[in-house]
Amino acid sequence: MRASNLGFICGLLLCVGSVQSVAQPHDTQEYEQLRQFLQQSIADSESFEDRFDAEVWLLDMSNRLQQYVKDPEQRLQLLQEVHRYASQSQLPPELVLAVIEVESHFDRFAVSRVGAQGMMQVMPFWKDEIGRPEDNLTLTSTNLSYGCRILQFYIKREKGNLTRALAAYNGSLGSTRYSDKVEAAWRRNWRGPNLDWE
Known part of the structure; x- marks a missing residue:
């Protein structure tokens, strides 16, 4: 992705939904905290520090992703993007892969019953909000x-x-149903460095 595109993305106000429910801030204070946080997103950075690490990770994850994305080029491109955006957000890319599996099974055109879109099931009303x-x-x-x-x-x-x-x-705070699904997907398909699931 071009650097100019990466630059504007860092300032976006974001929100996600899921197949089961709409993940919206519950009150005005949370909404404002979310807005402030997202407007102060960290600067762009390269996601891989070492070419060898990149090759090892991409090969390993490409083999795991094959059940969802058949085309090898598409797999590598997707994995590079997942790694880039996860790293920019200080997230383990393996966790992001588990979330995507649960949310959309890697279908970029997925639409939930409440209108959330894409791999990570983003609610479209936020486009107008920002x-x-x-x-x-x-x-x-x-x-x-x-x-x-x-x-x-x-x-x-x-x-x-x-x-x-x-x-x-x-959008299901108080329940462990969703987090249990993500943890199961992570353990089954995307396990990487240890995550604290407690």
Whole structure:
């Protein structure tokens, strides 16, 4: 992705939904906190520090992703984007892959019953809220940027508690159903460096 495109993405206000529910801020204060956090997103950075690390990770994850994305070139392109946006948002890319599996099974055209779109199931009303109605949520780069930033926000807000953060992402705070699904997907297909699922 061109650097100019990456630059504007960092300032986006993001929100996600899911097949089961709409993940919206519950009150005005949370909404404003989310807006401020997302407007102060971290600067762009290269996601891989070492070419060898990149090759090892991409090969490993490409083999795992093959069941969902058959074309090898598409797999590598998707994995590069997942790694880039996850890293920019200080998220383990393996966690993002698990979220995508649960949300859409890697279908960039997925639409939930409540209208959430794309791989990470982003709610389209946010495009108008931030004055970017032209954003296309089926574009993988846009969708990953939205989804990763909002997940980063909830993980920070919940002080690293993945169960609570994932429930907030999904709009099901107080339930472990969604976080259990993501953890199961991570353990089954995307396990990487240890994550604290407690």
